[in-house]
Amino acid sequence: MNKITYSDRDLVRLLVPILADQFLAILVGLADSLMSAAVGSAAISAVSLVDSVSNLMIYIFSAMAAGGAAVAGQYLGRKEEQNARAAGQHLVLLLGAVSFAVMLLLYIFKTDILRLLFGSIAPDVMAATNRYYTIVMASIPAIALYNGGAALFRVMSRSDIPFRTSVLMNGMNVAGNALLIFGFHMDVTGVAIPTLLSRWTAAVVIFILLANPNLTLSVSGIRSMKPDGKLLHNILYISLPSGAENGMFYLGRLILFSFISTFGTASIVANAIGNTLGVFHCFAGNAVAMGLVTVISQCAGAGDHEGARYYMKRLTLTSYALMAAVNLTLMVLLVPILNLYGVSGEARHLAMVVSLIHGSAAILIWTPSFLIAHFLRACGDASFTMVISMISMWIFRVLFAWIFARIFGLGLIGVWLAHSYFDWTVRSIIFILRYRSGIWRKKAIA
Structure with a gap:
């Protein structure tokens, strides 16, 4: 090791x-x-x-x-x-x-x-x-x-x-x-x-x-490189589930956007504002996740499982700290930010509510929901994260969005609750259990 x-x-x-x-x-x-x-x-x-x-x-x-x-x-x-x-x-x-x-x-x-x-x-x-x-x-x-x-x-x-x-x-x-x-x-x-x-x-x-x-x-010798079936298998073993997961995730976003478009102009405008602010809510965590892949993949390859756990804990704390700093700042500035848009009172109110929902969820549960998933992929456990992410998305993000919006009459707010809290919470629980099980120790490439 x-x-x-x-x-x-x-x-x-x-x-x-x-x-x-x-x-x-x-x-x-x-x-x-x-x-x-x-x-x-x-x-x-x-x-x-x-x-x-x-x-x-x-x-x-x-x-x-x-x-x-x-x-x-x-x-x-x-x-x-x-x-x-x-x-x-x-x-x-x-x-x-x-x-x-x-x-x-x-x-x-x-x-x-x-x-x-x-x-x-x-x-x-x-x-x-x-x-x-x-x-x-x-x-x-x-x-x-x-x-x-x-x-x-x-x-x-x-x-x-x-x-x-x-x-x-x-x-x-x-x-x-x-x-x-x-x-x-x-x-x-x-x-x-x-x-x-x-x-x-x-x-x-x-x-x-x-x-x-x-x-x-x-890549200087790429022209003379001979294809290696084992290497391609190892790459596809991680990259294909990762690509499929991200593609399905984005497809779910498009479906929800189509659903939201039936709520009326105020909801469409508020959703657009929420999406814009939502990118700011999560960018710091996404950056930590990208860096985590570098560190954890090398630990997994080396068989340094204790090192992987150690850096996972450090980067988890880093993610929580950065997400809290960014999102609390955005919450403080939310009113003046919304004033820049010049939208109707209804759209402004909805935008404020969904931004607070998403921003608070980003602080509390984004990190276990997404950072652990990146950890598992870096260790080679990409198929598991793909399956769980797809199931969670279709049930707790898409289906529950429809239930909250239509049956409970929450409209746009119901969609964002399903997306930010229900989907992310379910992902967090399952990924934490997977992480604690230690199965990822056996998933490194052969």
Whole structure:
């Protein structure tokens, strides 16, 4: 057994860039939406509709990348650097092949997809959606490859590299939007082109950096690499359940959004505000979870189970502290934040209630609900987390949302109660029991 050691300084150097990256992505997303608003309502709708599809791809490929990187991390924990490097190269090829195939399918069935998902929208919105879709979907492989490269750098404890690349990507996106929308007065195309170019730039840059032969997980020899069935099996064993879980999770969000759209304008507006604030509620915990995969995967690979428990406790306390600091601050600032929106009194009241529900749940139960799941995946127990997450989502998030909203007449508030408290509580209980059982000790790759 190898002893895995991370000092306080090591953990800070790992987590701070991830926190900054997550926060930057949120701010750029807000800036992006504000600038697209200047193009008109059709453009806003088009961007929102198509992004619901592209965000699904981001959820899936980021989870697959993290799962595959966990395999490389386990090999690093065993001091098997050659296998770790080969695992990283196999992950890149897998993400590239799958994402390219997905992109082709999205183009081949573009008309059917647009009609199926958005068939009842106004003609001008459909035209804008078609243009935005045609351009942005070409970035699907870039999304997958960037996430793969970023995950490999994080496993090497070089989270500063993805952060710097993200600054470049997001800076290009914002500057490009400003230039094309306000300078050249372009329509939705002016939103799409910077998105495409910035994503591909980030993918190219991160792989130029990853090609450095001096890196532990360098992809410099990827052209001469021979496919290894065992490595692919190990990667798919973790990455496929992780990707399926994230994809199903996002699908559940879309179903709830469709359900909420029947509640009326005030609920739709309040839900949109709640979703915006909800991203801020959880970004700190998500950052800790991403860093946790790096540490725990190496502990699992090394067979250092006591080390895994030790760092899990430390990172759990870190997550609770950060989530409390962020969410209590947002609660204090909630009234002035809501005043910025200028919405109706009913929408404002609903937005305040759902934000308080979600923010309080983020402090109390987000960490056991999600951080333990990341711990289990990093140890190789990804299939269990996938099954539990899917069952919990369909029963306690989707079904109970309908029960609370329709039968108990709670409307939007009922949906957010089911989502934030019932789903997360059930997940927390089951994952805590799984963690305490110690079964994860036997799930490391062979």
